[in-house]
Amino acid sequence: MDELLQIRNLNVGFLVKKKPINIINQLNLDIYKDEILAVIGETGCGKSVTGSAILHLLPENAIVSGSIMYKGQETLHMKDSEFRELRGNEIMCVPQSPSTSLDPLMRVGKQVSECTLGKKHNRTDAKAVVKSKVTDIFGKLKLPRGASIYDDFPCELSGGMCQRVLISMGILTHPDLLVIDEPTKAIDWALRKDVLEILSELRQEMNCAMMLITHDIPLANRLADRVAVMYAGEIVEIGKTADVLEHPIHPYTQGLIASTPSKGFKVMKGFMPAFSDLPDGCRFKDRCPYACESCGQGTTELKEAENNHMVRCNRQIGQTEEGSVKYVGSYQLMQELRVGVLAK
Amino acid sequence: MLEVTNLCKSFESGFWRNKKVNAVDDISFQICEGEIFGLIGGSGCGKTTTSRMIMGFLKPDSGSIRYNGRELSTMKKNEWLKMRRDIQIVFQNPQMTFNPRSTVYNCCAEPIRLFHLAKSREEERSRVYEMLDSVGVSRDQSNKYPHEISGGQAQRLSIVRALSVNPKLLICDEPTSMLDVSVQAQVIALIKEKQMEKGISILYVSHDLDVIKAVCQRVAVMNNGKIVEMGSADEIFNRPKHSYTQQLMSSAI
Numbered sequence: 309m310d311e312l313l314q315i316r317n318l319n320v321g322f323l324v325k326k327k328p329i330n331i332i333n334q335l336n337l338d339i340y341k342d343e344i345l346a347v348i349g350e351t352g353c354g355k356s357v358t359g360s361a362i363l364h365l366l367p368e369n370a371i372v373s374g375s376i377m378y379k380g381q382e383t384l385h386m387k388d389s390e391f392r393e394l395r396g397n398e399i400m401c402v403p404q405s406p407s408t409s410l411d412p413l414m415r416v417g418k419q420v421s422e423c424t425l426g427k428k429h430n431r432t433d434a435k436a437v438v439k440s441k442v443t444d445i446f447g448k449l450k451l452p453r454g455a456s457i458y459d460d461f462p463c464e465l466s467g468g469m470c471q472r473v474l475i476s477m478g479i480l481t482h483p484d485l486l487v488i489d490e491p492t493k494a495i496d497w498a499l500r501k502d503v504l505e506i507l508s509e510l511r512q513e514m515n516c517a518m519m520l521i522t523h524d525i526p527l528a529n530r531l532a533d534r535v536a537v538m539y540a541g542e543i544v545e546i547g548k549t550a551d552v553l554e555h556p557i558h559p560y561t562q563g564l565i566a567s568t569p570s571k572g573f574k575v576m577k578g579f580m581p582a583f584s585d586l587p588d589g590c591r592f593k594d595r596c597p598y599a600c601e602s603c604g605q606g607t608t609e610l611k612e613a614e615n616n617h618m619v620r621c622n623r624q625i626g627q628t629e630e631g632s633v634k635y636v637g638s639y640q641l642m643q644e645l646r647v648g649v650l651a652k
Numbered sequence: 653m654l655e656v657t658n659l660c661k662s663f664e665s666g667f668w669r670n671k672k673v674n675a676v677d678d679i680s681f682q683i684c685e686g687e688i689f690g691l692i693g694g695s696g697c698g699k700t701t702t703s704r705m706i707m708g709f710l711k712p713d714s715g716s717i718r719y720n721g722r723e724l725s726t727m728k729k730n731e732w733l734k735m736r737r738d739i740q741i742v743f744q745n746p747q748m749t750f751n752p753r754s755t756v757y758n759c760c761a762e763p764i765r766l767f768h769l770a771k772s773r774e775e776e777r778s779r780v781y782e783m784l785d786s787v788g789v790s791r792d793q794s795n796k797y798p799h800e801i802s803g804g805q806a807q808r809l810s811i812v813r814a815l816s817v818n819p820k821l822l823i824c825d826e827p828t829s830m831l832d833v834s835v836q837a838q839v840i841a842l843i844k845e846k847q848m849e850k851g852i853s854i855l856y857v858s859h860d861l862d863v864i865k866a867v868c869q870r871v872a873v874m875n876n877g878k879i880v881e882m883g884s885a886d887e888i889f890n891r892p893k894h895s896y897t898q899q900l901m902s903s904a905i
Contacts, residue, residue: 350834466695497903
């Protein structure tokens with residue numbers, strides 16, 4: 309498969325009170341052509357920061373190093389003026405929280421068409437052409453009243469409609485890469501299904517790669533080709549959706565899946581450490597039911613457990629006689645431990 | 653314990669006040685002692701209006717809300733203050749429940765001061781620290797402002813704060829819709845744990861069917877301001893009768 313986007317050794321930190329705090333640590337990630345990659349993890353684990361780093365939308369106090377290659381072109385150190393030609397044409401985003409991402413004083417149709425009207429090479433496009441394009445997309449996303457919604461203000465639309473307006477903004481220019489940030493956060497059950505249907509339709513029609521940043525595990529399960537699990541600024545597990553979500557190897561992924569309502573609300577012990585005082589060695593060791601001494605030393609690397617299924621854990625990989633890789637540690641034991649924690 | 657009968661509320665809008673929306677239209681239900689009662693429905697179906705009327709933030713147009721035989725809908729403000737020791741609420745947005753201009757410590761100490769639960773400053777401090785410890789918020793975070801702590805921490809704090817006055821009835825208005833799965837599990841475990849410990853009744857308002865299924869014993873389904881179906885959680889989820897409930901169940905991913 310062709311890599312559309314290659315992220316290598318990405319480090320992102322922020323200057324807080326003149327002290328640098330490292331958030332993203334040595335992140336390596338590939339997004340292939342036409343695939344959907346879901347990035348899951350809890351709030352504040354660095355999912356959205358990764359998305360913003362790809363889009364050059366980080367605030368000014370950010371310190372970024374590493375490399376992000378888009379179609380073989382280094383984008384991380386590009387000038388803003390150059391990158392602007394990519395962002396809005398080939399790389400698009402659907403931002404988080406529809407209620408705050410739209411300009412309240414601008415009609416939604418104009419906001420959607422703004423990104424095409426502003427580009428140099430599109431300036432000759434008559435306004436009417438753009439308008440018909442936008443109304444087409446609104447119709448495709450099943451927004452009620454199709455054309456007349458063009459002249460509405462965001463406050464006149466419901467949350468689900470605003471979300472669809474944002475999605476239409478993202479797909480207007482037929483991008484090759486779409487970064488979607490939390491499309492189903494604080495959204496109604498029925499609307500969530502609509503969003504899911506819209507995204508899966510888009511995927512069949514548009515042939516674009518998507519990076520889906522979410523904590524909605526069922527949504528990731530239905531949509532994504534591959535899933536990356538992030539914890540405290542590191543990718544702890546990455547692989548095909550079925551492999552990661554059905555046979556998770558990293559204890560954090562197991563805990564995350566067990567805490568979903570349908571799997572019975574098993575609570576993981578402890579809380580995510582603050583970025584200002586991360587533990588040495590494995591960042592998950594304080595909450596890990598299998599933690600041992602070796603977890604506290606050095607860095608844990610992402611290792612391949614199965615075919616294309618990478619895990620960042622010291623424990624899970626044991627070499628058997630046949631030379632194949634085997635998952636050591638019983639799931640039963642883990643369950644008992646967790647029940648024990650819950651009972652306390 | 654709580655008995656809601658024929659409750660109605662409509663809002664008027666438009667320039668001549670000529671548009672009328674029946675937000676809550678003739679609903680009745682009871683919550684028994686020590687029970688978790690779930691209220692589900694899509695957004696804009698009147699769930700939050702109902703919980704606000706029970707808390708006395710909104711006056712109902714007609715109908716009655718009786719708590720242990722006392723009428724709540726006509727109660728005066730000073731009577732309500734005493735009532736708040738028995739009925740508490742947890743809101744949807746955790747960051748908005750705290751006063752942004754006072755520290756986490758002062759926010760948590762407020763109910764203690766209001767109801768004179770502590771005799772001295774030291775007792776107040778030890779009570780607040782106990783609250784913080786029970787939800788895993790470190791003590792040095794008590795001097796931070798609400799926007800500096802995470803959403804999950806704020807929501808857990810708002811639950812223990814609501815429970816610090818030992819209420820008999822807790823209203824949870826979508827307490828986990830802004831949180832992610834692992835934090836959601838922590839918050840729900842906390843609610844269930846406190847419920848078992850103290851035997852309080854809970855009205856749990858949500859649109860998340862999975863959560864309601866895991867938490868509640870009895871469930872009412874709301875649509876367009878009306879309760880369309882009510883029954884035990886098992887009945888509603890496994891044998892839904894009303895077409896709206898069936899539609900709601902089929903929208904699960």
